[in-house]
Amino acid sequence: GNNLRVWKYADLLPVKIKPISLNEGGTPLFRAEYLERELNIHRIYVKHEGLNPSGSFKDRGMTVGVTKAIELGKKAVACASTGNTSASLAMYAAKANLKAYVLLPAGKVALGKVAQALMHNAKVIGIKGNFDKALELVREISRQENFYLLNSVNPFRLEGQKTIAFEIVDELGYVPDRVILPVGNAGNISAIYKGFRELKTLGLIDSIPKMTGIQAKGANPIYRAFVESKKVIEPVTPETIATAIRIGNPVNARKALNAIYESNGLAEEVSDEEIISAQKILAGKEGIGVEPASAASVAGLIKLAGREIDVDETVVCITTGHLLKDPEAVIRACGSPIEVPADIESIKSVL
Numbered sequence: 367g368n369n370l371r372v373w374k375y376a377d378l379l380p381v382k383i384k385p386i387s388l389n390e391g392g393t394p395l396f397r398a399e400y401l402e403r404e405l406n407i408h409r410i411y412v413k414h415e416g417l418n419p420s421g422s423f424k425d426r427g428m429t430v431g432v433t434k435a436i437e438l439g440k441k442a443v444a445c446a447s448t449g450n451t452s453a454s455l456a457m458y459a460a461k462a463n464l465k466a467y468v469l470l471p472a473g474k475v476a477l478g479k480v481a482q483a484l485m486h487n488a489k490v491i492g493i494k495g496n497f498d499k500a501l502e503l504v505r506e507i508s509r510q511e512n513f514y515l516l517n518s519v520n521p522f523r524l525e526g527q528k529t530i531a532f533e534i535v536d537e538l539g540y541v542p543d544r545v546i547l548p549v550g551n552a553g554n555i556s557a558i559y560k561g562f563r564e565l566k567t568l569g570l571i572d573s574i575p576k577m578t579g580i581q582a583k584g585a586n587p588i589y590r591a592f593v594e595s596k597k598v599i600e601p602v603t604p605e606t607i608a609t610a611i612r613i614g615n616p617v618n619a620r621k622a623l624n625a626i627y628e629s630n631g632l633a634e635e636v637s638d639e640e641i642i643s644a645q646k647i648l649a650g651k652e653g654i655g656v657e658p659a660s661a662a663s664v665a666g667l668i669k670l671a672g673r674e675i676d677v678d679e680t681v682v683c684i685t686t687g688h689l690l691k692d693p694e695a696v697i698r699a700c701g702s703p704i705e706v707p708a709d710i711e712s713i714k715s716v717l
């Protein structure tokens with residue numbers, strides 16, 4: 367079997383059979399020393415979920431969700447996706463010998479994610495519409511075709527993702543003051559909050575971190591609801607280079623706003639420029655390579671430092687996806703490599 371990681375917490379996961387597992391979870395909690403110095407904040411950790419088998423945190427939800435599909439005798443699984451859910455679904459469905467169907471917003475999914483969904487043998491369908499439309503369609507198609515729907519409307523996805531909270535407490539040995547993460551469909555912030563709430567109910571911890579959700583300025587319905595202290599959102603037409611969180615009508619908005627309010631947390635928005643700047647700092651100064659949407663958590667940290675975040679806080683930023691997911695975004699941000707004649711002089715002229 368696997369070396370336990372997510373399934374170390376099997377007693378808190380709603381699955382009876384042997385799990386479909388690819389060694390998901392157990393991701394590192396890196397100390398962000400450059401950012402601590404720059405922002406003058408006591409402790410900053412980065413939990414790099416890009417180091418999961420498919421390169422994103424989605425694997426935690428899929429190991430539980432796909433195992434549940436087997437338990438329920440399903441023959442096919444499906445999802446709509448901005449990319450990472452589809453990559454993870456395809457990978458776990460392959461392991462489980464299940465048919466996988468994914469709907470993607472055509473032309474708006476990072477190349478690495480499409481490559482994964484294709485090679486892991488999913489039926490990959492691009493629709494001429496946004497993620498929100500794709501989700502609406504895949505819910506109807508799954509009903510008609512009896513596919514097991516594995517978007518985060520499926521509670522078993524959130525059960526797996528709550529293990530992020532368990533690992534943070536296990537690794538730190540205490541509860542951090544704040545957890546900062548990017549928010550798109552808002553499943554992850556809801557799941558992590560649930561994890562902390564369960565630990566508190568079990569008497570294993572006595573405080574809960576301030577859940578701090580970061581959205582792209584162009585896809586910010588939860589941020590807008592938060593600033594107006596609302597419990598429901600107004601959908602927006604999403605636009606951001608952080609295509610993983612290019613979502614206008616998050617299905618878990620109510621749970622996410624509840625998590626933010628109950629934990630005395632907050633929501634913040636960051637521009638595409640702030641996201642790319644944070645992506646470069648993480649890679650160039652901390653050695654942590656993430657895709658644009660993941661860097662939103664650190665862009666939010668930078669924006670909130672000195673304003674909402676106290677200097678003596680211990681903060682955990684969740685970076686949700688690996689840099690390799692979106693190589694084209696890197697070329698756009700850094701430019702292409704310089705090309706020179708193959709001789710010493712030419713090389714020395716550009717060092």
Ligand SMILES: Cc1ncc(COP(=O)(O)O)c(/C=C/C(=O)C(=O)O)c1O
Nearest residue numbers: 447448450451550551552553554686687
């Ligand atoms: C890298 C990355 N960072 C953050 C998010 C936001 O998490 P949620 O707020 O739980 O949605 C996603 C989400 C991706 C999808 O929604 C999908 O793959 O369909 C992501 O891939």
